[in-house]
Amino acid sequence: MMKQSQAPLWEYLDRRRQEEHVWLHVPAHGGGTGLPPEVREAFGSYARFDLTELPGCDDLFHPTGIIAAAQQLAAELWQAEATYFLAGGASAGVRAMLAAVCNPGDDVLVGRNAHKSLADALVFTGAVPRYLAAESRDGLLLNVTPQAVREGLRRHPRAKALFLTSPSYNGVAADLAAIAEIAREAGVFLLVDEAHGAHFKFASELPQPAGLFCDMCVQSWHKTLGALTPGAVLHCHSSRVDRRRLQDALQAVQTTSPPYPLLASLDAVRRRMALQGEKVVREMLAQARKLRRVLAAHFPLLAAEDMARLGFSLDETRITIMTARAGVDGLELGSLLAACKIEVEFMQPHAVLAIVGPGYKPDWTERVAACLQDMPPVREKNMRLPPLPALPPARYTPREAWFLPSALAALPDAAGLVAAAPLVCYPPGIPLVFPGEEITSAVVEYLLAARKAGVAVHGMDEQEQVRVIAEV
Ligand SMILES: Cc1ncc(COP(=O)(O)O)c(C=O)c1O
Numbered sequence: 060m061m062k063q064s065q066a067p068l069w070e071y072l073d074r075r076r077q078e079e080h081v082w083l084h085v086p087a088h089g090g091g092t093g094l095p096p097e098v099r100e101a102f103g104s105y106a107r108f109d110l111t112e113l114p115g116c117d118d119l120f121h122p123t124g125i126i127a128a129a130q131q132l133a134a135e136l137w138q139a140e141a142t143y144f145l146a147g148g149a150s151a152g153v154r155a156m157l158a159a160v161c162n163p164g165d166d167v168l169v170g171r172n173a174h175k176s177l178a179d180a181l182v183f184t185g186a187v188p189r190y191l192a193a194e195s196r197d198g199l200l201l202n203v204t205p206q207a208v209r210e211g212l213r214r215h216p217r218a219k220a221l222f223l224t225s226p227s228y229n230g231v232a233a234d235l236a237a238i239a240e241i242a243r244e245a246g247v248f249l250l251v252d253e254a255h256g257a258h259f260k261f262a263s264e265l266p267q268p269a270g271l272f273c274d275m276c277v278q279s280w281h282k283t284l285g286a287l288t289p290g291a292v293l294h295c296h297s298s299r300v301d302r303r304r305l306q307d308a309l310q311a312v313q314t315t316s317p318p319y320p321l322l323a324s325l326d327a328v329r330r331r332m333a334l335q336g337e338k339v340v341r342e343m344l345a346q347a348r349k350l351r352r353v354l355a356a357h358f359p360l361l362a363a364e365d366m367a368r369l370g371f372s373l374d375e376t377r378i379t380i381m382t383a384r385a386g387v388d389g390l391e392l393g394s395l396l397a398a399c400k401i402e403v404e405f406m407q408p409h410a411v412l413a414i415v416g417p418g419y420k421p422d423w424t425e426r427v428a429a430c431l432q433d434m435p436p437v438r439e440k441n442m443r444l445p446p447l448p449a450l451p452p453a454r455y456t457p458r459e460a461w462f463l464p465s466a467l468a469a470l471p472d473a474a475g476l477v478a479a480a481p482l483v484c485y486p487p488g489i490p491l492v493f494p495g496e497e498i499t500s501a502v503v504e505y506l507l508a509a510r511k512a513g514v515a516v517h518g519m520d521e522q523e524q525v526r527v528i529a530e531v
Pocket residue numbers: 147148149150151173174176224227228252254255279289290291487488
């Protein structure tokens with residue numbers, strides 16, 4: 060039996076990279092020698108790990124060797140029935156999770172703080188989304204309440220699954236304990252996008268991990284634990300899930316040539332978390348609290364107490380500066396920080412998000428403090444975007460919308476038309492409009508204001524045109 064102090068995948072590849080092999084196989088760079096010199100110079104040691112399904116290397120989609128052992132160790136650490144490494148990020152996991160349990164036409168309740176990868180999952184599966192509005196404050200989407208779930212299930216009693224995003228991008232976690240109880244009574248699968256919460260199980264001050272409550276969840280280890288981008292995992296916590304179907308779905312949504320360096324980084328990250336996870340996360344929290352104090356001297360922050368009043372819990376390593384509340388422009392604050400070579404996770408007119416991960420260096424707090432000290436006053440302009448639009452009426456399912464003929468329409472003229480593609484402020488990557496939904500005048504107003512303020516909008520081109528279902 061393997062121990063958590065071992066890292067079978069990492070150890071095998073690390074040993075192998077020190078041997079000289081004749082490469083009569085892909086990848087064609089032959090261990091680095093075939094790379095352009097500048098790439099070899101930068102990524103030479105990475106290339107030594109960049110292998111394919113050779114004898115001994117195992118196979119991500121039919122694992123029996125080192126990948127199976129590495130996944131098993133991850134499952135044991137996260138107390139899952141099975142864990143699957145994802146070479147396509149949490150995005151791939153979201154698609155696979157839904158495809159594993161939903162047939163075309165099945166209702167799925169969806170918390171409306173979902174990432175845009177869910178839109179593709181809905182097209183792929185043909186499941187019918189029944190959206191649950193998320194609570195919001197100061198233009199930020201937070202999370203879904205147990206009451207909203209209960210009401211959603213009352214309206215859609217045949218729902219097969221409940222899909223939640225917890226924590227939200229800003230680290231706001233739903234009351235999963237209460238929601239799981241409701242889901243259990245209703246007999247629906249509870250699927251959680253925990254992309255931003257893989258570290259939760261290592262500190263009691265953090266929100267409770269989704270794995271305690273859900274049937275399946277995905278975690279982006281590159282977002283939280285220090286794996287290579289886009290290393291992520293899917294944990295299956297329930298014997299109700301058809302594993303064969305899940306494995307088929309995982310294969311359907313990912314490359315057939317998974318990158319071994321990324322998989323090896325997942326294995327090494329799991330080992331570090333097994334051996335030192337509490338220390339790593341304690342340090343992240345300690346650093347985040349110091350940074351919070353520095354930032355709070357200048358700006359209001361999204362606070363745990365406020366979230367608790369709404370029934371949510373907050374991950375303090377996600378620090379949201381509420382610039383709208385301070386009456387200043389978050390995009391300008393982000394640029395002023397970038398001028399000090401301080402890069403934040405996202406900046407929007409109304410909020411700026413900073414993330415503290417395991418790579419945070421303690422002296423960065425002083426850099427931030429010094430930058431804020433010397434910073435010219437941030438433009439005192441009311442950069443509040445219009446209120447977040449209410450959920451638009453759904454005219455088609457995302458899958459129907461995908462296959463219908465579409466055309467481009469100028470956004471100002473698109474009110475009342477139906478979106479053929481998601482409309483998403485990026486970041487945070489949460490669709491305001493899912494495919495098949497009506498583009499309401501509130502959506503038009505919001506997106507025009509967002510674009511004018513300098514926010515990137517996916518689904519809208521340079522000429523402010525959006526793709527809509529063509530009128531027949
Ligand atoms: C909530 C959420 N889920 C899923 C994803 C997709 O994650 P990945 O980049 O690992 O594919 C993101 C990315 O930002 C996200 O914020």
